[in-house]
Amino acid sequence: MRRLNPLVRAAELPKPLYQQVFKHGMAKQTVAGRRGTETRLRLPATYHDWARQKSVDQVRAIEASKAQVVGDLRDLRPVLNTAATHQPGEVSDSVLLEIGLGALVNLAAQWDKARSEAKTLRRENAKLRDQLERSEQRLEQRLDQPIDQPIDQPIEQGGEGARRLSPARMVK
Numbered sequence: 001m002r003r004l005n006p007l008v009r010a011a012e013l014p015k016p017l018y019q020q021v022f023k024h025g026m027a028k029q030t031v032a033g034r035r036g037t038e039t040r041l042r043l044p045a046t047y048h049d050w051a052r053q054k055s056v057d058q059v060r061a062i063e064a065s066k067a068q069v070v071g072d073l074r075d076l077r078p079v080l081n082t083a084a085t086h087q088p089g090e091v092s093d094s095v096l097l098e099i100g101l102g103a104l105v106n107l108a109a110q111w112d113k114a115r116s117e118a119k120t121l122r123r124e125n126a127k128l129r130d131q132l133e134r135s136e137q138r139l140e141q142r143l144d145q146p147i148d149q150p151i152d153q154p155i156e157q158g159g160e161g162a163r164r165l166s167p168a169r170m171v172k
Contacts, residue, residue, distance in 0.1 A: 001027055002088055003096070021107065030099075030106040042085040043078070051078045 001022070008018055043051055059073045 025107055025110055026103045029110075030103040040085065041088065042081050042083065044085070044087065045080075045082055048078075048080045048082075051080065 004022065008022060055077050059076055062069060062073060062076075
C-alpha cells in the first residue's frame with residue numbers, strides 16, 4: 001500500500017473509489033487476511049527510549065492541565081517488544097509481488113461478483129419497468145371506458161376491477 005498510494009494520488013482517483021477499491025477491497029479484504037502469516041510491525045528498539053520519554057511527557061502534561069481523567073494514566077505507557085521485526089521498507093520485492101498478485105486476483109473476483117449482481121439487477125429492473133408499463137396501460141384503458149350501467153354495489157377498495165370514479169363519471 002505504501003508503494004501504491006503515490007500512484008493512486010498521481011492518477012487523481014476520487015477518494016470514494018480509492019476507499020472502495022484499495023482500502024476496503026485490497027487492504028482490508030486481501031492483505032489483512034495475511035495477518036497470521038506475517039510478523040507484526042513493532043517500534044524498532046532504537047526508538048524505545050524516545051517512546052517512553054514521550055509517554056512520560058504526555059502524562060505530565062495531562063496531570064498539569066487538571067483535566068478530569070477517566071481511566072488510569074499508566075495505560076498511556078507504551079508496551080514495547082524487543083522481538084525480531086521487519087519494517088515496511090524491508091519487505092522484499094518478491095513478497096510484495098506475491099501480495100500484489102493475490103490482491104489483483106481478489107479484486108477481479110470482487111469485480112466479477114459486482115458485475116453479475118448488476119446484470120441481475122438490470123434484468124429485474126427491466127421486468128419491473130415492463131410490469132409498471134402494462135399496469136399503466138390497463139389503468140388508462142379502464143379509465144377510458146364509458147360507464148353505461150349504474151353501480152348497484154360499492155366496489156371493495158383494492159378488489160379486482162376496483163377503480164376510483166369521480167362523481168361526474170358515475171351513472172345514476
